Amino acid sequence: MCLIFLSVNNHPSYKLVVAANRDEFYSRKTATAHFWEDHPHIVGGRDLEAHGTWMAMTKRGRISLVTNYRDPKNIDPHAPSRGQLVTDYLNDSSTPEVYLSRLANRAKAYNGFNLLVGDTDALWYYSNYRDGLEKISPGLYGLSNHLLETPWPKVLRGKQKMAEALATDHVNPENLFELLKDDVIADDKLLPDTGIGLERERALSSMFIKSPGYGTRCSTVVIVDRLNHVLFSERVYDTTTFHYSTQRFEFDIKS
Numbered sequence: 001m002c003l004i005f006l007s008v009n010n011h012p013s014y015k016l017v018v019a020a021n022r023d024e025f026y027s028r029k030t031a032t033a034h035f036w037e038d039h040p041h042i043v044g045g046r047d048l049e050a051h052g053t054w055m056a057m058t059k060r061g062r063i064s065l066v067t068n069y070r071d072p073k074n075i076d077p078h079a080p081s082r083g084q085l086v087t088d089y090l091n092d093s094s095t096p097e098v099y100l101s102r103l104a105n106r107a108k109a110y111n112g113f114n115l116l117v118g119d120t121d122a123l124w125y126y127s128n129y130r131d132g133l134e135k136i137s138p139g140l141y142g143l144s145n146h147l148l149e150t151p152w153p154k155v156l157r158g159k160q161k162m163a164e165a166l167a168t169d170h171v172n173p174e175n176l177f178e179l180l181k182d183d184v185i186a187d188d189k190l191l192p193d194t195g196i197g198l199e200r201e202r203a204l205s206s207m208f209i210k211s212p213g214y215g216t217r218c219s220t221v222v223i224v225d226r227l228n229h230v231l232f233s234e235r236v237y238d239t240t241t242f243h244y245s246t247q248r249f250e251f252d253i254k255s
Contacts, residue, residue, distance in 0.1 A: 001054040001067045001220075002145055003154065003180075003207060004116070005162045008123055009138040013169060016120045018222040019162060019176040020065065021207065022054045025214050026239040033220070033234035033247040042090050043232055043249050045218060052083025055220055056090055057232065061119045061253040063222070064089045069112025069129050070145035070194045082113045089117045096124040100133045114143055120224040120253065140166070145204075146192070153186035154207045173221045177235055180219040182207040215239065228253040 002023035009015055022045070024030070029048040036042045044056025057063035064086040089099050096117045103115075107128035114127045116136075123136040125148050134148070140163060141148060142155035149155075161179040165171065186205035194201065209215040216237065223231045233248045 001065050002209075002216075003158065004065055004067060004141075004143045005158050006116075006123070006136070006141045006143075007139075007162065007166055008136050008141065009121075010140055011166055011171070014171060014223060014225050015228075016063075016123075016222065016224040017166065017171060017176075018055075018063075018065070018220070019158075019165075019180055020055060020220050021180050021209075021216045022218050022220070023204075023209050023215060024217045026217070027213070030217065032218075032236050032245070033232070033249070035249075039087075039091060042087075044086075045220070045234060045236075047081075047083050050081035050083055051087075052081045053086050054083060056086055057222065057230070058090050059251060059254050061121075061224075061228065061230075062090050063117075063119060063123075065116045067114045067143055068145055069114060069127060069147075070196070071112045071129075072195050075111055079111045080109060082110055082115075085110070085113065085115055089115075096122070097133060100124055100126045104128075104133075114148065116143075120228065120230075145194070152192055153190045153205055154182075157182065157184070157186075158207050171223055173223060173231060173233055176221045177219055177233075180207060180216075180221075183210060210242070224253075 001020045004020040007017040031046040033045045041058045042056050044053045046053050055065040066086050118124050125134045142159045144152050144155050165175045183206045191201040203211040218236045220234045235244045235246050237244045
């Protein structure tokens with residue numbers, strides 16, 4: 001994932017609402033969202049090269065998401081896959097705090113990441129670019145390729161659109177998918193400087209990225225109501241025409 005919006009215990013009808021985009025090289029082999037054959041309690045898309053994932057959840061309500069922290073000067077090509085952190089958490093029985101505390105002891109082995117772990121009642125955040133764990137308080141949050149709530153233009157724009165989509169008793173997943181397709185490029189004076197050059201900063205500044213060889217591959221929406229009913233839906237885009245196919249799963253969380 002490279003862009004995540006979260007509504008955490010911030011709506012009268014829903015415990016959790018997630019709207020997220022995965023940005024990746026078009027050539028990277030990927031499986032669309034499904035219940036995994038080797039871990040049938042997990043639903044999500046899957047990276048077929050490192051066999052991790054950017055976002056997934058279990059039938060019991062454990063959920064995890066990861067974004068990369070953009071720091072091109074400090075990339076180790078031999079570092080372990082950050083996507084495996086999501087899978088590891090979903091297959092672990094530890095509490096989020098225990099899992100993240102253990103991870104912190106080895107986190108520097110990975111390239112920069114932001115990791116969200118928890119369940120539909122509570123989420124925790126950790127990055128190997130800052131100290132400490134953070135339990136997510138009720139509210140609306142945005143996360144891209146810097147730290148949680150860093151006010152990049154697309155984070156601010158997306159949060160505003162997310163707030164509008166949530167300002168109703170019934171949240172329509174189509175509205176969330178539509179906001180994630182926003183491809184407006186930010187004004188140059190608002191762009192961060194992450195060491196990739198102005199032209200690349202421009203290309204990556206939109207919520208939905210379209211650039212040669214790299215861009216938004218899929219969007220995912222998760223909605224969990226107060227009765228623990230889950231909608232998990234993924235929209236996968238053709239990288240030439242941007243036509244899409246949609247996978248949709250609904251289930252009740254098992255206690």
